[in-house]
Amino acid sequence: MAGNVRARGAIALVFCVLVVSVVLLSFLPEERVVTLVRENGLVEMLTVVMYAVVVFCLLILPLRTRNVRTFAASGVVSLLCLRELDFHTRFTTMGIFKTKFYVSPEVPLSEKTIVTVVVLMIVVAVLLFARRHWAFFIQGLRRGETPSLAVACGLGCAVLSKMLDSMADLFHPLCFWYNPTIMLRAIEEVLEFGIPLFFLVAIYSFYKERLV
Numbered sequence: 146m147a148g149n150v151r152a153r154g155a156i157a158l159v160f161c162v163l164v165v166s167v168v169l170l171s172f173l174p175e176e177r178v179v180t181l182v183r184e185n186g187l188v189e190m191l192t193v194v195m196y197a198v199v200v201f202c203l204l205i206l207p208l209r210t211r212n213v214r215t216f217a218a219s220g221v222v223s224l225l226c227l228r229e230l231d232f233h234t235r236f237t238t239m240g241i242f243k244t245k246f247y248v249s250p251e252v253p254l255s256e257k258t259i260v261t262v263v264v265l266m267i268v269v270a271v272l273l274f275a276r277r278h279w280a281f282f283i284q285g286l287r288r289g290e291t292p293s294l295a296v297a298c299g300l301g302c303a304v305l306s307k308m309l310d311s312m313a314d315l316f317h318p319l320c321f322w323y324n325p326t327i328m329l330r331a332i333e334e335v336l337e338f339g340i341p342l343f344f345l346v347a348i349y350s351f352y353k354e355r356l357v
Contacts, residue, residue: 155346156295163302163339170331175324182327182334189229189334195341196226202348210352217274222344224267229337291350299343306336 170178181187203219227233234240238252241260246252285293309329 153291153294155349156291156298156343159298159339159342159346162342163335166335166338167332170335171328175327178327178331182331184231186334188338192334192338192341193226193229195338195345196222196229199341199344199348200226202345206348206352217270217277221271221274222341224271225340290354292347292354295343295347295350299340299347302336302339302343306333309333309336 170181173181182189199222200219203215203222206215207213233242237246237256237260239246239249241264247257247261282293282296286297309332
């Protein structure tokens with residue numbers, strides 16, 4: 146019970162860290178914020194480091210607990226880390242998650258073919274992973290189990306960070322003291338930083354539960 150309370154407290158702590166981070170950024174000069182949240186900036190690099198910590202923890206977890214397989218989960222998190230490092234644009238003519246990549250005449254056919262095969266393999270692997278763990282995840286949410294709640298919070302951060310662009314018009318009137326575009330970018334980076342933090346909480350709480 147005490148371990149579960151501490152894990153729930155860790156979820157609350159992560160929320161506080163994210164909120165305080167956004168508040169602190171809103172009081173910094175705009176030029177400093179742009180530097181912190183730019184591509185390959187401090188916030189993004191911290192996010193990558195935390196993803197690496199998550200992958201490491203997932204790989205060593207089976208060594209500390211019995212009957213636990215986390216290799217597939219570490220692979221999924223590694224994909225998120227590579228996405229954060231912009232690997233989807235580093236080696237191709239344009240971003241592979243854009244429809245334009247697959248229809249543009251500017252992209253060589255050989256490149257489209259290779260990327261399509263790789264993307265399909267990744268999608269299938271992720272879908273199989275989700276299919277295997279979805280019922281367990283939903284069951285955990287219904288029971289209020291901390292690992293599932295923490296994973297849900299991480300997924301929520303991911304979804305919300307991608308929705309910010311569509312929320313720009315709604316956000317502008319609320320951000321009268323700051324450049325709305327810069328503030329939205331800062332919030333997006335902070336939310337993405339929260340994803341691996343919540344995943345770490347999930348791993349910690351899962352490990353503690355297995356020790357009980």
